[in-house]
Amino acid sequence: MRHRAFFWFILPSLTAMILLIALPIVSVFVQSLYVEHEQILKVTKNCTPFGCKEETTVDFEATQALTKEAPLGKFNGFDTYANRSHLAFYEVKTAWRTADGLQSFFSNLMNLPFYKALAFTLSYTFIVTPFVIVLGLAIALGVNALPKVIKGPTIFVSLLPMIVTPLIGSLILFWMIDAKGIIGATLQIIFDDPDLSLKASPALTWITLFVYGIWHSAPFSFIVFYAGLQTVPEETLEAAMIDGASRWQRVRYVVVPYIAPLVTFILLMQLMDNFRVFEPIVGFSAQANATSLSWIIYNDLRGQDIQLFGSAAATSMLTILGVAVLLTPVLIRTWQQFNRKVV
Template identity: 60%
Template sequence: MKHRTFFWFFLPTGLAMILFIAAPLVSIITQSLFAPHEAVFVTVENCGPFGCKEETTIDQSATAALREAEPMGRFVGLSVYLDRGHLAVAEVAEAWRTSESIGEFFGTIYNLPFYRALAFTLTYTFVCTPLLIILGFFIAISVNSLHRHLKGLVIFFSLLPMIVTPLVGSLILFWMIDSRGVLGNLLSYLADDPDLSLKASSPLMWTSIIIYGIWNSAPFAFVVFYAGLQTQPKDTLEAAQIDGATRWQQIRFVTIPHLMPLVTFVALIQLMDNFRVFEPIVGFSAQAHATSLSWIIFNDLGGETQQLSAAATTSVLTVIGVAILLSPVLVRTWRDFKGRS
């Protein structure tokens, strides 16, 4: 295909991506370097019958004029990144100096909004991903041994948790796990604690969001592994049987190595997607116990005052996080490409 033809074919999609993905990326980086203007203060001497006194008031028109003239705000360099709402360098240094134990240090750090969100986001990402892969693998192995007619049915129901809107799915689970819901009732009956409530306990909240994550994404792993099992060569399996491998050894030494590339694929996709965890926090109304990076951005953008600069800064930090997670894939793709050409 000629360069020219390629250009015209690719133009619409390229333009859409440049305008609505690449340009906003540049924009959030720029915005994160600026902070909103502070109000302009004027000091006027107010003289009355009881003498004069100085008063400082906000000069509304001057403030408006300044905001109009420089809508980006004032340039502050990296200071938004370092403030308390983000990397909180001063607070971390202070905590490091004053804390007597590592535990106390992490306790202090955990109270800073950014690190709190980061802690949950990373926990969610790295706990959910392996567990959902394991669950998906076992479902795939079990379903594969079912009768052909049943497989379709099981796949149909298995797809539901994955296909359903994340917010809707998390609400459905939340209403059941809620202390008034059927599972919440069951739990408090089993634990023999009538006051057991999800809303009051951070560990319970974390666990249930992670369970939601596994419930939501295990079907994806299942479907991919199941498809992989269909392409498994029969002769290696038979050879293993002739050599006297037990059922478990067949799975361990024949099936798992065959599925390994798919495991990597699922792991990378899921790391990427779990890192953006957001909807379950809204669905479970978990703000008090668990926040994520995406949730912070959402929270800064919504509400009465839109803190664009703060949101942009968290956005940039999130993108950096994604880039770190993605780097192994990029390196691998680059090697493949090098190998081919």
């Protein structure tokens, strides 16, 4: 295709992506260098017959005028990145110096919002992903052994946890594990502990969220593996059997090589998707015990009184950095493959 034609064909799509994906990243970076204006205070004398008192109030008009004049806020350089809500260099240094062992260092670190969110996000990504792959493969092997008639309905049911809106899926599970819900109440009976609540302790909340993540993503890896199993040629399997390969050897040397490339694909998709875990934390109201990077951005933007654009932007930049680190190996590999193809 000639350059000119290519340009006109790609133009609308490219414009949309540049304006609404690439430029916002620039906008996020610029915003992260600024911080909200401080509220302008004014001191008024309030005199009553019993004497005068000085009162300090917020000068709303002046604050608003200032915000209107410079909506970004005031320039702050990279200080937002270093403050307590983000990388918290000072606090980390203090914690390192005062801690009497790694354990107490890490427990101090977990009091800092950014590190707390990072810890959960990374744990979620690296615990849910392998479970999803293993469970998906197991289901695919199971469904593959079913009689043909019931395969269709089985796949239909299996798709549901993935297709249903993440927020809705997590709410449904959240209601079931409620102390008065079916699973929550049953667990209380099983463990004979009327105060048992999956929402109370950090560890249980984390496990609940991991379980949700596995439930939500397992169908994806199941479908991919299942489709991969259909491409394993029957002749090769038969030939292996005639040559005396045991069941295990057939799986190991014929089936696995066929589906191994799929693991890379699922791994890539799952790492990308799990790293931005967000809706389950809203759905499970888990923010007290588990926060993710996406969630703290959301929380800053939603802001109780004022929206903390600068703070949200700094966290966003750090998150984008994380995505870049996750993607680098994939990009390098693709680049090498592409070069090999060209040469």
